[in-house]
Amino acid sequence: MTLRPASQVTSRAQPISAAPTLDGSKGDCALVVEHLTKRFGDRVAFDDVSFEVGYGEVFGFLGPNGAGKTTTVRTLGTLIMPSSGSAVVAGIPLSANNGPAIRSRISMMPESPGLYLRLTVTENLQCFAGLYELDDVRGRIARALRAVNLEDRARDLCGSLSKGLRQRVALARALLNDPAVLFLDEPTSGLDPVATREVHELIASLRERGVTVFLTTHRLEEAERLCDRVAILNTTLRMIGRPAELREQLFRRSLDVRLRAPLDDPEAVFGAVGEVEGWEQTPSGYTLSVSDPDLAAPALARALVRAEADVLSIAESRHSLEDVYLELIDEDVETKAR
Amino acid sequence: MNFSWRRVGAILRKELRDYRRNRFVIGTMAAVPVLFIILPTIQLIAANTTDKALTLRIGLSLLYMLVIPVTMPSVVCAYSVVGEREQGTLEPVLSTPVSREEFLIAKALAAFVPTLVVAYAVFGIFLAVAALFAHPVIVSAIYAGTHVLVQFLFTPLLAGWAIWVGIAVSTRSTDVRVAQQLSVLGSFPPLIIVALMSLNVISESTALAIGLGAALLAFDLLAWRVVAAMFDRERLVIGRRG
Secondary structure (H helix, E strand, O other): OOOOOHHHHOHHHOOOOOOOOOOOOOOOEEEEEEEEEEEEOOEEEEEEEEEEEEOOOEEEEEOOOOOOHHHHHHHHOOOOOOOEEEEEEOOEEOOOOOHHHHHHHEEEEOOOOOOOOOOEHHHHHHHHHHHOOOOOHHHHHHHHHHHOOOHHHOOOEHHHOOHHHHHHHHHHHHHOOOOOEEEEEOOOOOOOHHHHHHHHHHHHHHHHOOOOEEEEEOOHHHHHHHOOEEEEEEOEEEEEEOHHHHHHHHOOOEEEEEEOOOOOOHHHHHHOOOOEEEEEEEOOEEEEEEOOHHHHHHHHHHHHHHOOOOEEEEEEOOOOHHHHHHHHHHHHHHHHHO | OOOOHHHHHHHHHHHHHHHHOOHHHHHHHHHHHHHHHHHHHHHHHOOOOOOOOHHHHHHHHHHHHHOHHHHHHHHHHHHHOHHHHHHOOHHHHHOOOOOHHHHHHHHHHHHHHHHHHHHHHHHHHHHHHHHHHOOHHHHHHHHOOOHHHHHHHHHHHHHHHHHHHHHHHHHHOOOHHHHHHHHHHHHOHHHHHHHHHHOOOOOOOHHHHHHHHHHHHHHHHHHHHHHHHHOOHHHHHHOOOO
16 A cells, blocks of 8 residues: 655644643643553552653553553543543543543544444544534545545445455544544554555554554554554553663663584683673574673674684674563563462 | 534434434334334224224224334334444544533434334324225214324324433443343333323323323433433443443
8 A cells, every 4th residue: 555645645744733731731742641540340450550642752552451551542532530640631631521622632543443334434434523523524534535545435335345444444534633642542453464554554654744643552563663652551551661762671782693613612702802791602602791782793703703713693682572572571470470 | 512413413414324224224114114004094994983982993093103103213222322332333432522412312313303204104194094095984083082182292202202211221231132122111111101091091181191291201301311321431331330
């Protein structure tokens, strides 16, 4: 699927500026969440969650099934009320009375597209344009459909569309009201790889257009690819930051060294390199903990040449977001087991 | 945020479009009236004018027609909330600025308008067929007493009751079929009073008809308040209250 350049899509190409706040605080943040907790009787859906999301940011909210991601989205979307804590959504404090005002400034796309299957694409969008009391309904629908490349399917019944196309209609619906914050709850859940890629491209185009996106997912490559920052939730918020920052916080930086044959005295070779803090032998060579890979790699290469080792490669170890995620979730499992 | 008729209109238009393309709804709206017009019409045309129970027979025939505003909206409204939840369309709608009052009024109107159109149309056809084919004695018996007043007065009031019962059941149900059964069951009680009047068990008079109508209107308004209070976004989205 090809996406049109953002400038051709709509005047919304410019980043959405900070919305005016009702309470006058944190006007530069699309979302401010402080110690938010939701309990259903004895069961805790999420506990003491705090974070901020800036305007124009794509924020990933990761966690395993049952971690409380969807409940958090529904709480911030005023569908359910928190048990304690506070939040400011699109500049408006979260409260029962402010529900309609918050809902008019945001959009939510739940996991299931939730389209009226006996209605056409346009009729679905007309209904929601009416619910948001939007002006220039035709123009807005045309722009939303153009943004998701569905202009040619406007008159099709939603029931006749594939799952991927329905997801795109749901995304067009979510864009209708120019939301200050767009909540996408598992937008690629159940989609095949082609449809998934299409949705990824759409989210990337939203990012280019400056739309604030709150994306819940358990697809880590999705978060790594699309999000400026991510938070990992497992009932409580485990970590938050840029994917690279999370890697650095959780894993020591290291170099992977591959040699044709093992060293006779690895301790002597690696110990002579100042930046190497520790080492371990692996099936394919050695993994070295280093303070700074850029400094350690050349010194290490020289030391290996001096030791007459046949060097196949020296590379910085790449920890994916998946490694970070699994490390944290494993920690939680171990804690619970104890 | 103020009550918005535009939001009501958006849901109402969506509902009516959806009905038009839903064979089940069209089937219900077509089959029930056909069923309830054939039997009473035949009964009246074939009636003996010297029959002592002619008034009773007319009352019974007209009572059939009041089953329409009871059954039709109750079936449709029973689907209105639980059906949307099963389809996954409820959450996106509740995520918009629509208020519960707007949502409920839209759902109610979407059942009320077609019901009223169908029920009055069926009654009109019944009167026309009676005028054309029934004995003049029977025709004047139809217009005598409070039969016509009861039809006009109680059709919207019974529909109103059935609508709120249907929506109330629908907001608390997790299964469409169960909702429809309970809804139809809950819609019938007011019809019993009307039946007792039509069958002359309670001697009918204009004052009594208006009095009962006023009472039913009060119940309808009370039912609307109760349903509005029962409508809770959190319960509707997650199936329980936190």
